[in-house]
Amino acid sequence: MSRPPGSDSLPAAVLFDLDGTLVDPAGGITGGIAYALAGMGLPVPELPVLNSMVGPKLAESLLSSTEASPEQLPELIARYRQWYHEHALAMSRPYPGIPELLAGLQAAGVPLAVATQKPQGAARAVLDRHGLSRFFEVLSGADDDETLPAPADQVPKAGIVAVAVQGLADAGLLDPAPGAVGRVVMIGDREHDVLGARANQLDCIGVGWGFGSPGELLRAGAVAVLESTAELAAELGAGDFVRTRQEALDGAL
16 A cells, blocks of 8 residues: 655554444444343443443443343353344444544555454444445454453453554555554553553554543553544644545545
8 A cells, every 4th residue: 555745654554443433333342241231130230331331341340330141141142142233233323533544544545444342243233334444455353252251361452453464565555564553553442452462562642532540541551541533634744634624525525
């Protein structure tokens, strides 16, 4: 992918988390969790706890934040998926400025990938619904079997981030040399995004519009926490490209 003039300061590639970073689930995930728990007669946590379950692997969140037992996971996840596919896709929406940000980065020649703990198939469905798939060269998600445990000795999300980076390299979009890989940046809203990036020697920029608790991202080691896509575009060195893209869209209206 060739780059236009003025793009030398941009990252080698950018990896994005999905829920809470690119797309607002708008209650679709928390509603599905509540539905599944209530349907099995389990207590439904308060909304702040439900919100904290957005981002990490669903099975891990159910075990750590609810009264669910390992034996109940398969039925809980099946109930969640039923509700999610019937309701949640229609509820979700991209955060303001995300399509313009992605278009600007793409116009600047920056390879983009999604690295999410959402199951691969569900992540693809979300991206397709909102017309975002066209911006990404690689999608790295969790196994579609959400009951599978993560390796006990692995940093959360480290493997998913590694697969995204390798996918870009395999596609010829990223120099696999350590110096080039070190210029890849992860963008996310939860500590798992930061920890997964750091495990792969990448910087992570946090976004404040997602589901992270106050101070969570900086404690985990995020290099910055930003509150708008305009700030993020500037931090990535893509502000001019995003503004040009937005002006072109405005002129077409």
